[in-house]
Amino acid sequence: MVLAFIEHVAGSPTKLSLEVLTMAGRLARAMGQPLEAVAIGPKGAAAAGILSSYGVSALHFADDPRLVEYAPTAWAHAIAELADQANPAVVIGTASDRGGEVMAHVAARMTLPMAANCTDIVPGDAFTVTRQRWGGSLLEEAQLKGRVKLLTLAPHALAPEASPSRTKVVTRAFTPGFDDGDFRVRFVPQVEADTGKISLAQARVVVSGGRGVGSAEGFASLEELASLLGGAVGCSRAVTSLGWRPHSDQVGQTGTRIAPDLYIACGISGAIQHMVGCRAARHILAINTDPAAPIVDQADYAVIGDVQMVLKTVNAEIRRVKAGAPSRTPA
Amino acid sequence: MNILVGIKRVPATAGQITLTPDGQEIDTRYLGFTVSPHEECAVEEAVRLTEKHGGSSTVLTLGPEAAIDQLRDAMALGIERALLLETDGREWDPVATSSAIVEAIEAERNAGRTYDLVMFGNESADSAGYQVGVRVADALDLPCVTGIKALEINDGRAMVRRQTESGWEVADVPLPAVLTVKEGINLPRYPSLPGRLKAKKKDIERIKPEWRDGGLQKVRLKLPVQAGHTVEILGQDGDAGTQVVELLQRLRLL
Numbered sequence: 001m002v003l004a005f006i007e008h009v010a011g012s013p014t015k016l017s018l019e020v021l022t023m024a025g026r027l028a029r030a031m032g033q034p035l036e037a038v039a040i041g042p043k044g045a046a047a048a049g050i051l052s053s054y055g056v057s058a059l060h061f062a063d064d065p066r067l068v069e070y071a072p073t074a075w076a077h078a079i080a081e082l083a084d085q086a087n088p089a090v091v092i093g094t095a096s097d098r099g100g101e102v103m104a105h106v107a108a109r110m111t112l113p114m115a116a117n118c119t120d121i122v123p124g125d126a127f128t129v130t131r132q133r134w135g136g137s138l139l140e141e142a143q144l145k146g147r148v149k150l151l152t153l154a155p156h157a158l159a160p161e162a163s164p165s166r167t168k169v170v171t172r173a174f175t176p177g178f179d180d181g182d183f184r185v186r187f188v189p190q191v192e193a194d195t196g197k198i199s200l201a202q203a204r205v206v207v208s209g210g211r212g213v214g215s216a217e218g219f220a221s222l223e224e225l226a227s228l229l230g231g232a233v234g235c236s237r238a239v240t241s242l243g244w245r246p247h248s249d250q251v252g253q254t255g256t257r258i259a260p261d262l263y264i265a266c267g268i269s270g271a272i273q274h275m276v277g278c279r280a281a282r283h284i285l286a287i288n289t290d291p292a293a294p295i296v297d298q299a300d301y302a303v304i305g306d307v308q309m310v311l312k313t314v315n316a317e318i319r320r321v322k323a324g325a326p327s328r329t330p331a
Numbered sequence: 332m333n334i335l336v337g338i339k340r341v342p343a344t345a346g347q348i349t350l351t352p353d354g355q356e357i358d359t360r361y362l363g364f365t366v367s368p369h370e371e372c373a374v375e376e377a378v379r380l381t382e383k384h385g386g387s388s389t390v391l392t393l394g395p396e397a398a399i400d401q402l403r404d405a406m407a408l409g410i411e412r413a414l415l416l417e418t419d420g421r422e423w424d425p426v427a428t429s430s431a432i433v434e435a436i437e438a439e440r441n442a443g444r445t446y447d448l449v450m451f452g453n454e455s456a457d458s459a460g461y462q463v464g465v466r467v468a469d470a471l472d473l474p475c476v477t478g479i480k481a482l483e484i485n486d487g488r489a490m491v492r493r494q495t496e497s498g499w500e501v502a503d504v505p506l507p508a509v510l511t512v513k514e515g516i517n518l519p520r521y522p523s524l525p526g527r528l529k530a531k532k533k534d535i536e537r538i539k540p541e542w543r544d545g546g547l548q549k550v551r552l553k554l555p556v557q558a559g560h561t562v563e564i565l566g567q568d569g570d571a572g573t574q575v576v577e578l579l580q581r582l583r584l585l
Binding site: 070072073095097100101104105107108109112113114115116117128130132133134135136137138139140141142143144145146152181184185186187188189190191192201204205229237240241243247248250253254255261262269270271272273283285286291293294296297299300301302303304305306309310312313314316317318321322 | 344345346347348357368369424425426454456457458459460461462465466468469470472474475476477478492493495496497498499500501502504505513514515518519545546547548549550551552553554555560562563564565566567568569570571572573574575576578579580582584585
């Protein structure tokens with residue numbers, strides 16, 4: 001049996017979990033085994049309706065009032081106990097913050113190896129997996145051993161594929177035998193006050209600055225462009241390290257990963273750690289003095305020149321057009 | 332309070348990764364090395380905590396002899412002691428790495444050194460296994476929180492905060508505990524010159540753990556296939572205003 005650990009909000013599986021179900025279904029078919037799923041937390045059983053379109057034959061849901069709050073060790077205890085009883089060949093979860101954390105605890109508890117952030121999985125005695133390193137800038141082919149293969153699936157490694165034919169999903173409640181230690185870490189959500197600002201993660205346009213912006217004050221022209229376009233301001237790690245911008249603005253492997261319609265990279269060289277954060281953008285416009293900078297290679301559009309000089313004319317032109325003047329025809 | 336920080340030596344990659352001809356490693360002939368970013372912040376956090384609450388700090392790494400550079404970098408920021416789990420340069424998987432670290436922590440305990448906090452980065456920049464901290468916590472039966480962005484210590488408890496898609500979540504955890512840190516929890520200081528000189532003279536304690544097969548073996552590294560595309564140069568310096576506006580209009584962003 002292939003067991004998919006799905007994350008859900010009140011019984012509605014997350015998009016990443018649908019990706020996991022799709023990959024788990026492919027594995028189950030390749031291995032000639034049934035596909036089952038496990039859901040933790042309130043209303044897990046309600047996921048059955050959607051799971052029937054993904055070829056799932058049974059949904060296990062942990063039923064315990066203490067599972068209302070997220071407690072990573074308890075969640076892992078539930079999954080490991082189910083795995084001990086049901087003896088699946090594979091347990092696969094998402095590589096989300098939670099999914100990755102829970103699966104790491106499952107692996108530790110079961111004393112089994114685990115491969116994180118897989119993009120491709122080929123079953124066998126040992127599994128051959130392809131997994132992401134450096135935030136996906138580099139791939140590793142690896143052999144994964146263990147009596148149960150434990151895996152997390154990299155986000156967006158594939159698109160969810162629901163099947164037109166529906167399976168009958170048997171729902172099975174189970175009550176794990178928790179101990180007190182399982183609840184030493186419990187999370188309480190803290191909702192932030194809405195600041196009214198467009199968040200980096202949601203903006204359609206992100207104007208992002210690197211060392212080439214010149215100074216903290218130099219970001220004024222980026223702020224202006226972002227506000228003219230209704231976008232948000234981002235930055236590179238170099239800028240955060242210099243203290244010019246807060247870390248919450250940072251785009252990249254150790255910052256925020258974004259997928260705007262347009263990413264305007266101003267004075268950013270384009271190191272791989274940065275590109276990991278912005279390569280999902282539909283279009284990239286690079287503004288850089290150096291035509292040989294890696295960012296120019298990876299961009300769709302580029303302006304070669306000093307950030308401040310370029311933005312001065314760009315901002316002026318946008319204001320002119322917004323004021324109703326016709327755009328000048330390019331020479 | 333006594334704090335142990337685990338760090339990792341990783342290549343300081345820039346614009347493009349090049350592999351060695353056998354596909355086993357990143358070609359580092361023209362690269363420097365650095366401490367993996369999340370762990371740089373774990374080091375800074377440990378130094379701040381001992382500055383505030385007293386106690387001692389130790390940095391640990393599993394890696395080749397050259398990783399002494401990164402241990403000294405951590406000591407230059409204010410960590411007192413360093414422990415090298417010296418390898419022969421082969422890669423250790425997460426199971427092997429965490430078991431060697433657990434053995435080192437147990438040996439420390441037998442020598443009378445116990446830790447209130449064991450800190451790691453959320454994941455290393457290079458191999459990114461996302462599990463060493465959790466495995467160490469599990470083996471030592473300690474509570475564990477991964478990916479924290481804020482930490483406060485009060486009366487033997489750690490108040491931690493981490494970011495979620497919709498805001499924040501908080502937990503209140505008894506010490507001793509294992510915490511893994513994400514960049515952004517602090518802004519690491521630059522090492523001072525006296526700090527560097529002091530770190531240079533310090534002893535590095537060494538353990539030579541035996542390599543073990545943890546069950547996840549690298550076969551080869553591969554570069555992802557890049558979709559070939561061309562870049563359109565819109566202009567130079569001050570002459571690009573109209574072209575950029577045209578582009579924004581074409582993309583329906585203006």
